[in-house]
Amino acid sequence: MYNIQTQFDPRELDFQAQNELISIIPNFESKQLKFIQGTFGPFIPSVPCNVPLWMALSLKKQQKCQIKPPLWLDVQKLTHKLKEENENEQITTIHKHFMEISLQLLTYASDDLQNPEEIRSLIEDIWNIRLSKIRKSYSAIQTEAYAIEANNFTKMEIEMIKPFFTTIMKVFDKFSTKLQVRLEEQESNEIEPNYSEYENEFENENQNQNEIENENQNQFENENQNQNEIENENNNNNNQIENEIENQNQNQIENENENQPIKRKLRRFTSDTKK
DSSP, rough: OOOOOOOOOOHHHHHHHHHHHEEEEEEBOOOOOESOOOEEEOTTTTTOOOEEEHHHHHHHTOOEEEOOTTTTTTHHHHHHHHHHHHSSSOOOOOOOOOOOOHHHHHHHHHHGGHHHHHHHHHHHHHHHHHHHHHHHHHHHHHOOOOOOOOOOOOOOHHHHHHHHHHHHHHHHHHHHHHHHHHHHHHHOOOOOOOHHHHHHHHHHHHHHHHHHHHHHHHHHHHHHHHHHHHHHHHHHHHHHHHHHHHHHHHHHHHHHHHHHHHHHHHHHHHHHHHH
16 A cells, blocks of 8 residues: 655755746857756847746856846845734735745855845744744644634645644544544433543644644754755855965966066077077
8 A cells, every 4th residue: 555645845845946937147058948847948148038946056056047036035025025924913925935945046046146144034034923823823723713714825834734734633523523422422321521531632632743843843944954054065165166266376377477587588599599
């Protein structure tokens, strides 16, 4: 019997996000390229075109393009979105792959972003506010709410809350069925209903689900930390390459200066020989 996967991990969400189209400015010339996802190009230097994120990142690594960030990945737009999140009790609308695209561009194409550190800070603030609102939804379910509004979730947020909501709905269904059967039995026997056993069972289920929620949260935080480590490593590699190029240029200049007297003597000797 096959096990059907009901949840995606962060790496699979990154893979899905890389199919989103993004604009690039190529510095090379090429005809149209055909893929399963579609046909992209032609590529003309300095002429913007749309390609999947995975292609944009690949060309960026080869230094064949400049990536134009999405309109929403801007300090002004993110500041407005942060204000909107603070002013609304409900989660507001953002791109379905908000975190995945942001982290990948900050990691692999930060030089194409204006004020990348400020952008990173705003994204973290927006993310934390949205998580706080999701936790309030949990609390509502655990108290008196029979239904909650679950609109405008991103793909990553859906995957974070999916285990909790699917499990809690199964628990409610199981308890309601058992409780209905027991109430019918007790009514027929005229016995006072005893709800304590259901309350204890529900608390145990709730505690187990909280542990699952914390585990999922830690997994996503670890993925974000890994992205930051990759970004730092890329920055260090870029600095090392720049230093090596600078040293090579300096050595070349020094060698040229050392060879100048030799070249002058050689020209003088050649001139005297011709005379």
